[in-house]
Amino acid sequence: MTEALTRPDCAALDAADPLRDLRALFTLPDGVNYLDGNSLGVMPATAPARAAQVVQQEWGEGLIRSWNTAGWITLPQRVGDKIGRLVGAKPGELVVADSTSINLYKVLSAAIEIARQDHPGRRVILSERSNFPTDLYIAQSLAQQHGFELELATGEQIAARLDERVAVLMLTQVNYRTGALHDMAALTAQAHRVGALALWDLAHSAGALPVDLNGADADFSIGCGYKYLNGGPGAPAFVWAHPRHASRFWQPLSGWMGHASPFTFDTDYRPAEGVSRYLCGTPSVLGMSVLECGVDTLLAAEPIGGMAALRDKSLALTDLFLAQVDARCAGHGLRSVTPADRQRRGSQVSLACPGVSGYAVMQALIARGVIGDFRAGDGSDAEPDLLRFGFTPLYTRFVDVFDAVTALAEILSTEQWREARFNQKAAVT
Numbered sequence: 001m002t003e004a005l006t007r008p009d010c011a012a013l014d015a016a017d018p019l020r021d022l023r024a025l026f027t028l029p030d031g032v033n034y035l036d037g038n039s040l041g042v043m044p045a046t047a048p049a050r051a052a053q054v055v056q057q058e059w060g061e062g063l064i065r066s067w068n069t070a071g072w073i074t075l076p077q078r079v080g081d082k083i084g085r086l087v088g089a090k091p092g093e094l095v096v097a098d099s100t101s102i103n104l105y106k107v108l109s110a111a112i113e114i115a116r117q118d119h120p121g122r123r124v125i126l127s128e129r130s131n132f133p134t135d136l137y138i139a140q141s142l143a144q145q146h147g148f149e150l151e152l153a154t155g156e157q158i159a160a161r162l163d164e165r166v167a168v169l170m171l172t173q174v175n176y177r178t179g180a181l182h183d184m185a186a187l188t189a190q191a192h193r194v195g196a197l198a199l200w201d202l203a204h205s206a207g208a209l210p211v212d213l214n215g216a217d218a219d220f221s222i223g224c225g226y227k228y229l230n231g232g233p234g235a236p237a238f239v240w241a242h243p244r245h246a247s248r249f250w251q252p253l254s255g256w257m258g259h260a261s262p263f264t265f266d267t268d269y270r271p272a273e274g275v276s277r278y279l280c281g282t283p284s285v286l287g288m289s290v291l292e293c294g295v296d297t298l299l300a301a302e303p304i305g306g307m308a309a310l311r312d313k314s315l316a317l318t319d320l321f322l323a324q325v326d327a328r329c330a331g332h333g334l335r336s337v338t339p340a341d342r343q344r345r346g347s348q349v350s351l352a353c354p355g356v357s358g359y360a361v362m363q364a365l366i367a368r369g370v371i372g373d374f375r376a377g378d379g380s381d382a383e384p385d386l387l388r389f390g391f392t393p394l395y396t397r398f399v400d401v402f403d404a405v406t407a408l409a410e411i412l413s414t415e416q417w418r419e420a421r422f423n424q425k426a427a428v429t
């Protein structure tokens, strides 16, 4: 339906967009059409002043007093409660801490311990073969330590593999390669029917689409601060445990900040009540303060429809991109691996590009200011090289989608991607 849209049509969609003013909450460099918020979100306009305030006043002048006077000590809970509003967690259920990888280690360890007690014979952690590698690596390490086995299936096979052998179902809600969205509520319910726990990585869904951890009755969850939450490079991550588990097991990284009373300096570890036990060491104050600026950009959408309105726009953007690629890049062999079905799509579109160097195409796009990224495949049809485009409804406009496809079509039709400068590999793709 949208393939016939022209640039003026897209400009009209932007003018009518009820979320259009949110873009002013960000600092976007001139000449950049940023379609990589699924990897690193754009800088909130408030971030530089907030960082300066933390460094100059809170640290520079307040010094150690700022743990109390500037509220540093409660940052994990305060920012955690704000993120909780975006993912269906109640106040006190979610904390900010460490990285996604480390938080996964904590909650997967807890899930394994619970499964050992409740279903002693079970040994299987079930996950998706194309889950993000850090998730698979952490699960491999824990499986080895605990005598468990990591079983991998394709996204489509997961439901059929969920049976009484499975101790923990560990999934990322939106696949980082394809942008395919799992039905969290349905898979969690199915996991529970067979007695398995459900652990969800929200790296590509928190801040990208409405998530309801309590509504889905999930068991554990973790997520990333620097993608759709716009928290800045290496921003701290978050961790959530359903209240029925939060106080049940000690987490393996039993650091002093997860102690019930850190400042009594007890010799013995006694975990805090609830999710605060998932803290480990001293919180990264600068990182959490800037992350809060990013989370606030999402909360700014609450009066104008919140995550539901952001989701509507995200789907309109990805619909438009898919239709424009179809209409204007035909004949170059591009193929979307992202579900056409809106119910099954996250907030990104990934294009397989057989016959061209996807890496070089992306470099040529970046040289024109259109920033997406490239993910190499294994060369097979099942796992092709991918051009990834993330659509962050807070700041991406319909004209940005149109302009990105214009650049892509030109690079393909002129074969500009063949230039040597676009074929030199950098460390980060």
Ligand SMILES: Cc1ncc(COP(=O)(O)O)c(C=O)c1O
Residues within 6 Å of the ligand: 099, 100, 101, 102, 132, 134, 135, 172, 176, 201, 203, 204, 224, 237
């Ligand atoms: C699904 C998923 N989990 C985790 C991570 C990253 O984890 P960390 O922040 O610990 O590097 C990513 C990064 O892209 C991811 O896509």
